């Protein structure tokens with residue numbers, strides 16, 4: 584039985600939607616692409632990548648909005664149907680088996696700082712990246728940056744949804 588410390592709860596602004604990550608994420612992206620800048624209205628997006636079967640809806644429901652994406656393949660954004668805050672996204676590739684949780688919607692977002700900065704080619708110039716953390720001009724290979732445990736989790740996820748490889 585996991586302790587409460589292993590749960591990471593979050594929700595929208597009106598508190599209709601409450602969710603729980605039942606473990607830590609595999610990896611955390613800080614994405615500086617123009618698309619994330621526009622979608623957030625800020626300088627970057629902070630996404631915690633986690634298996635969707637480790638995300639539980641505790642309360643409410645989400646509305647899935649088909650949204651264009653940088654890749655051209657689109658993304659599905661899970662939003663609160665009332666206040667429309669974006670809680671997580673699914674992208675083409677792993678599809679709905681993998682959730683990109685918006686770290687800022689967690690009750691304790693400080694727990695998950697970025698593991699990598701991506702698309703730094705379009706980083707806003709005032710954002711100064713900390714030393715000692717990977718920063719990629721565009722995307723990257725998970726095999727070169729993820730910890731072994733996370734790569735094993737990703738492999739297990741792919742084994743469960745082989746049609747998406």
Ligand SMILES: [Zn+2]
Nearest residue numbers: 595597663666
């Ligand atoms: Zn809401």
Ligand SMILES: [Zn+2]
Nearest residue numbers: 614615616619
């Ligand atoms: Zn982005």
